[in-house]
Amino acid sequence: MIKKFEDYISRVKKFSSQDSKEIESFKIEFLGRKGVINDLFSDFKNVPSDQKKEYGQKINELKNLISKKYEDLKLGVKQSSKSITEDYTKPGFPISSGSLHPITTIKNRIINIFSKVGFELSEGPEIEDDWHNFTALNLPKDHPARDMQDTFFIQQNPDILLRTHTSSVQVRYLEDNPPPLKIISPGRVYRNEAISSRSHCIFHQIEGIYVDEKVSFADLKQMILYFTKSMFGKSKLRFRPSFFPFTEPSAEVDIYWGLETETDHRITKGTGWLEIMGCGMVDPNVLQNCNIDSEKYTGYAFGLGLERIAMLIYQIPDIRLFFENDVRFLNQFK
């Protein structure tokens, strides 16, 4: 009886084929309804009872061997047919790649320009307190200049607000670091404004500040000249007197954009000049509020809006396009 099993086992072991028809008949011969395994099971009743256990084990052993053989052969057929039909030299499916948002690209360019001349990056929180956003910047409570920046306050606590400008980061940095210091702070800011094609409740700024001994307005002018040359390739500038509570004197900077194209006429309102940033000499009160000796140190600061710069560089007519995340718009900046 055992001899019979050994014959089957060696037959199964020897069997090999790449042909799926042959493999299927092998399966039917052994595992089919009238196949070897079923025959062996039918013989079970004739087996003497002291051999029944061993007989049962042998059938199972054989059955497992056959099933394994069958699966292996089938897999072999599948793999060899695959290697014929699949062409790995064919081009793959196209995957479209994303791109940086234009505001991020402009931000990176500006950071790059200033880091070349020693400005370090420093960032601060978007949820601020009154001290860092206003009071320390020489804007005491009830000062009318607070109206320049319509603010989102946290209802339960009027001391907490969404920062209205990145100048708040100046204060945080000045409080923690002794001069000389030279930083730029990019970030998102919030104002409670009616949304239109030119303004939005959320936008982005970059703030810069340099404090050291003997820093003068001439240094500020030189730095802005370096920036406008690097950013726009333009160096004709105009400093208009202005007012910011945290700088004295204060100025707004215009660059001469030109009047060559129709767009130039439109964006400069026919003057050729464009306002690009606010700046000034850091008010001594701000330095004192941050425990810096304002007799010994002076500094300059400046702040600019990223959307405005991006609109100029890419000729984008409406600020809302930056916030809609329309892929047809974004795809143009790859």
Ligand code: DAH
């Ligand atoms: N914080 C000003 C604003 O949001 C921008 C600004 C103007 C920043 C002059 C400065 C500065 O540092 O000196 O309108």
